[in-house]
Amino acid sequence: MTMKQLPEGWQMVKFGDIAKHISKRVEPSETELEVYVGLEHLDPDSLKIKRHGVPSDVAGQKLLVKKGQIIFGKRRAYQRKVAVADWDCICSAHAMVLEANPKTVLPEFLPVFMQSGYFMERAIAISEGSLSPTIKWKVLEQQKFSLPPLELQSKLIARLSKIENTYDLSCQVENAARSLYKALLFATFEKSSETKKLKSYIRNISSGKSISAASIPADVNEFGVLKVSAVNNGSFNPGENKLVKGDKISLLKNHVMANDLLMSRANTAELVGDVCIVDKTSTKLFLPDKLWKIEPINEHYKLWLFHLLRFLKLNGTLASLSSGTSGSMKNISQKKLLEIDVGDSEKAQEIGEVLQSAFLCVESSSMRVKAILELYKEVLQKSFANVGE
Template identity: 40%
Template sequence: MSEIKIDLNNLNKSNWKTYRFDEIAKNISERVDPNNTDLKIYIGLEHIDSESLHIKRQGTPDDVNGQKLKFYKNDIIFGRRRAYQRKAGIATWDGFCSAHALVLRANPEVIDPELFPFFMHSDLFMNRAIDISVGSLSPTINWGTLKHQEFMIPPKDQYEKLAHLLWTAEGSIENLRQTHVELCQYKECLNKKHFEAYRKSPNRVGMYTSKVGSGVTPKGGSKVYQESGVQFIRSQNVLLGSFDMSDVAYISEEIHEKMSSSKVLNNDVLLNITGASIGRSAIYKSGESANVNQHVCILRTIEEELDPLFLSEFINSAFGQKQIPIITSWR
């Protein structure tokens, strides 16, 4: 096929048309009783990954009770509850799904079914879905509201090109994801082989660190958090080998100085020591001033004796994770 060129930054939308959502897609509302069906595949919202077109997990009828929704191959299963999680996956078989989803089927007279999954994952659609959700604890979309929402759709000569371009890009992304998975598996094998040698080692981390200790919650708790200032790292910010600072808290320089014993320095290994995320660790390399709360432990190595990267990799390895009860007793 000849190369398709589309300037996504300067799309000509002069001939795009506006349609209601119920003109773009059909809501499939066939009901299924899990205790009385020949269908073998159940898809719950927990089986759909955020921001992914592909459904890679599944359940069985034995997993659930109560009325569910039937879907057919190539339908879109869209999580109408907590739409901010951006869950919309393509069914690759017939089955049934959670009633907290909508089963949607593209209208080929309006939009190419190949383009429809990308439309569903667009910021335009997802942001609208979030805006029309109702409820505070579990915001949910009602079909009666969604069907009246209007969106601009390109003509056939454009949406076919867009679909081809986007699926080509999606194929490249999936290949990269698979390569990443395989590299992680290879890395884990290497780590297991290497770290196995330390199973009976008499060495303890305290022999190679200048500091092992956690922080505290500042007086006043979250009420003293600020919009900016010194980063206050909590357990949700520490992942396996990296940090998620999207919701990092901030404290004042004054509080930071009062909590001087838990100041974070570059190359400190931060380790979660309580809760569901216990055992996750990462090396701090930001260079910005930071502090930690009582759920995060600082491991400051004597770098001539122990490389902090080695320590963090050890802790995050499968072998290291089995040692977490011992590691958290080193304090």
């Protein structure tokens, strides 16, 4: 892109003219700092560091970071990890520590710019290596980017800050809704007297089949088999499926229908035992062998059973029943599941409806958080839509 093609006031600059590379190394065992930030602690598309470790967690030289400096994941840049440090700390050597050159760019604007697809696409393109593609500073500093004038930088920061504030408030609402729902779950089920086996409330448990399928999801009019990731944290995601074609279609088993209660009987240690109720589905989606369809003895028990199973997952009961070596998929046997001691189901329908109302509050607040995040990304994307190469 030539200077004549740039919007009025914009200019082409080298990244090395707007950012300084800070490379001060430190031994974790010798530092008095209390915070270690690894790439695993950074969330994609978020400038905030929401979790961290401590220096004693790691060995080998790390990078020194001052409060306000930028931590950018130079390894596997496609993960889009860039954040601003809230404290003096040390970070992974697989990151770059950067700070803005205030003579050429507003300090608050640089991390926002680095979040943009305009910057990230270039960062990915210049990464070197196949297994763990990595960015070299000597290459990055020479990259030229179109930058808006300071006035526009300030306006964009102000607009994104308002969206970010709304996002933070919405996250607080979501967390409060989750806490309330969890408290209701435990208040309902934790102190109930164990009088019956879980099998007393279940008529049938069935699964699907493991089918050789494409890696892409099925369209509306195509056949698909669900992935275990279709059941996640109480919610159903029909888009998490694999396309099944040709003679493999006849092998599909156990059609997924709206209002089905599904459970992940084999998954990672964190996700095994997760359940959901299907709210909407294609007419051509089927279960794999690792997902169960659980049918209650009476439809009035369905919501109660759904939330009971969520409680049994949250309190660790389902994890304690699972088998499998460390680091592998965990499995829950149907026999062990059915033999779990549970409380009486008196007023099951009313209890299920109350818990479902609380759960739907969590779902709606979560959707709002996602929508605000998408708005943030959309505003950022449009800001550089006319200057990308």
